[in-house]
Amino acid sequence: xxxxxxxxxxxxxxxxxxxxxxxxxxxxxxxxxxxxxxxxxxxxxxxxxxxxxxxxxxxxxxxxxxxxxxxxxxxxxxxxxxxxxxxxxxxxxxxxxxxxxxxxxxxxxxxxxxxxxxxxxxxxxxxxxxxxxxxxxxxxxxxxxxxxxxxxxxxxxxxxxxxxxxxxxxxxxxxxxxxxxxxxxxxxxxxxxxxxxxxxxxxxxxxxx
Amino acid sequence: xxxxxxxxxxxxxxxxxxxxxxxxxxxxxxxxxxxxxxxxxxxxxxxxxxxxxxxxxxxxxxxxxxxxxxxxxxxxxxxxxxxxxxxxxxxxxxxxxxxxxxxxxxxxxxxxxxxxxxxxxxxxxxxxxxxxxxxxxxxxxxxxxxxxxxxxxxxxxxxxxxxxxxxxxxxxxxxxxxxxxxxxxxxxxxxxxxxxxxxxxxxxxxxxxxxxxxxxxxxxxxxxxxxxxxxxxxxxxxxxxxxxxxxxxxxxxxxxxxxxxxxxxxxxxxxxxxxxxxxxxxxxxxxxxxxxxxxxxxxxxxxxxxxxxxxxxxxxxxxxxxxxxx
Numbered sequence: 001x002x003x004x005x006x007x008x009x010x011x012x013x014x015x016x017x018x019x020x021x022x023x024x025x026x027x028x029x030x031x032x033x034x035x036x037x038x039x040x041x042x043x044x045x046x047x048x049x050x051x052x053x054x055x056x057x058x059x060x061x062x063x064x065x066x067x068x069x070x071x072x073x074x075x076x077x078x079x080x081x082x083x084x085x086x087x088x089x090x091x092x093x094x095x096x097x098x099x100x101x102x103x104x105x106x107x108x109x110x111x112x113x114x115x116x117x118x119x120x121x122x123x124x125x126x127x128x129x130x131x132x133x134x135x136x137x138x139x140x141x142x143x144x145x146x147x148x149x150x151x152x153x154x155x156x157x158x159x160x161x162x163x164x165x166x167x168x169x170x171x172x173x174x175x176x177x178x179x180x181x182x183x184x185x186x187x188x189x190x191x192x193x194x195x196x197x198x199x200x201x202x203x204x205x206x207x208x209x
Numbered sequence: 210x211x212x213x214x215x216x217x218x219x220x221x222x223x224x225x226x227x228x229x230x231x232x233x234x235x236x237x238x239x240x241x242x243x244x245x246x247x248x249x250x251x252x253x254x255x256x257x258x259x260x261x262x263x264x265x266x267x268x269x270x271x272x273x274x275x276x277x278x279x280x281x282x283x284x285x286x287x288x289x290x291x292x293x294x295x296x297x298x299x300x301x302x303x304x305x306x307x308x309x310x311x312x313x314x315x316x317x318x319x320x321x322x323x324x325x326x327x328x329x330x331x332x333x334x335x336x337x338x339x340x341x342x343x344x345x346x347x348x349x350x351x352x353x354x355x356x357x358x359x360x361x362x363x364x365x366x367x368x369x370x371x372x373x374x375x376x377x378x379x380x381x382x383x384x385x386x387x388x389x390x391x392x393x394x395x396x397x398x399x400x401x402x403x404x405x406x407x408x409x410x411x412x413x414x415x416x417x418x419x420x421x422x423x424x425x426x427x428x429x430x431x432x433x434x435x436x437x438x439x440x441x442x443x444x445x446x447x448x449x450x451x452x453x454x455x456x457x458x459x460x461x462x463x464x465x466x467x468x469x470x471x472x473x474x475x476x477x478x479x480x481x482x483x484x485x486x487x488x489x490x491x492x493x494x495x496x497x498x499x500x501x502x503x504x505x506x507x508x509x510x511x512x513x514x515x516x517x518x519x520x521x522x523x524x525x526x527x528x529x530x531x532x533x534x535x
Contacts, residue, residue: 032505041293041294041304041305042290042293042294042304042501042502043294043304043357043499043501044504044505045499046357046499048505103505103506104499106508106509111494111497114494115494118489119492119493121492171492172492174302175298175302175403175473175474176298176302176402
């Protein structure tokens with residue numbers, strides 16, 4: 001195992017990651033006000049909605065990339081970033097939902113309920129969001145301690161949530177599936193790695209985690 | 210989200226920028242003197258208002274356009290909105306793609322092939338076709354199947370007048386329109402996401418309806434490439450995908466042609482595609498629409514039957530089950 005960076009370096013890296021993760025949100029805020037050359041184009045609500053959703057998916061994939069990266073590189077301290085990435089995924093996915101509910105649907109409950117029931121891609125999306133809520137709520141150290149051994153099984157909900165999220169994106173686009181396909185391939189690699197690891201290398205080390 | 214490296218341009222300035230036309234204009238200047246002599250005889254007796262004397266190639270401005278009683282009074286969307294938010298898959302599937310990717314699209318020379326059930330099939334030069342045609346301004350609602358809408362000041366010629374020149378016969382029940390197939394210029398045609406070239410169809414009665422026009426301009430200028438230059442269909446009571454762009458072929462057919470989106474997803478897109486708030490698309494409601502240009506906090510507005518053109522077109526569908534024939 002390679003050496004872990006000093007606590008000071010880790011703190012610095014974490015702060016840096018935090019700022020980087022805020023960049024997409026900052027750009028969207030600048031674009032909303034038409035500042036510094038950023039713009040939301042002719043359909044600003046759609047632009048905000050799609051961007052927030054895509055960043056939610058990207059952060060979900062980044063969160064899921066931590067474990068395979070640790071295994072492959074041996075850089076175990078990468079685990080220190082996972083919670084922040086996961087919470088940013090939740091932040092962008094929730095923002096995506098809030099833009100939909102507040103701006104796009106203007107809180108018309110009838111229309112929102114109809115969408116969730118009748119449009120399969122929205123059903124998938126809302127299900128993924130609901131799965132992420134308990135994960136965000138139980139992400140604190142105190143909750144981890146309280147849940148003990150039940151914490152990890154609960155947090156495996158991120159796997160179906162990510163699957164449904166990519167599926168939601170896939171069903172939303174018309175014909176040009178390149179972008180959701182890229183996400184699906186990355187997700188397949190990240191989940192496939194876990195299965196492969198369990199089968200081959202995992203057995204002996206499984207209890208060391 | 211978009212990032213423009215260039216300084217923001219006011220929409221009032223954009224209309225003065227006519228990059229998309231320079232080539233057409235330049236290539237044509239040499240021919241104008243010769244054309245002028247012929248042009249004076251091209252004005253037909255039954256034509257009043259704006260006529261083009263030598264096609265649309267003399268300049269960007271279409272001159273004084275005939276106003277139409279079929280125009281609506283609503284304030285049109287900005288030129289910028291209409292020319293930067295386009296579904297023109299040949300030039301990219303993101304709505305911001307066409308205005309970038311269609312910049313160098315060559316529309317000069319342009320020919321229209323006419324075929325099928327008519328007395329005058331053949332190949333017609335675009336400028337010849339436009340010569341002597343009355344171009345009217347038509348301010349229409351445009352409703353996309355994706356539940357957004359705009360108000361667009363099109364400039365176009367009557368489709369009925371155009372089609373009658375080719376003398377369709379009694380077997381001409383439908384009109385099939387085809388977009389240019391040119392993968393060198395239209396990047397998305399190199400990928401098979403749709404069955405290229407793009408094809409659309411109308412019944413002959415729909416094609417001959419007074420509302421139906423062949424668009425050649427926008428905001429009083431020659432049509433920008435990303436909006437379907439040099440000529441595109443406009444049937445304002447149907448979802449936008451019916452109004453096929455950059456047309457190279459018109460065929461009069463006896464049988465109903467298959468249109469591209471119907472081939473691609475028959476459960477989602479039909480032949481008629483009439484705007485109808487009561488018949489939902491499987492993936493979104495059609496009851497309301499987002500009017501482009503109304504900002505972040507605007508409410509969606511109710512969608513109107515036949516996009517508000519029921520008085521002109523509802524009779525075309527008497528006895529037709531519109532839920533089945535979507």
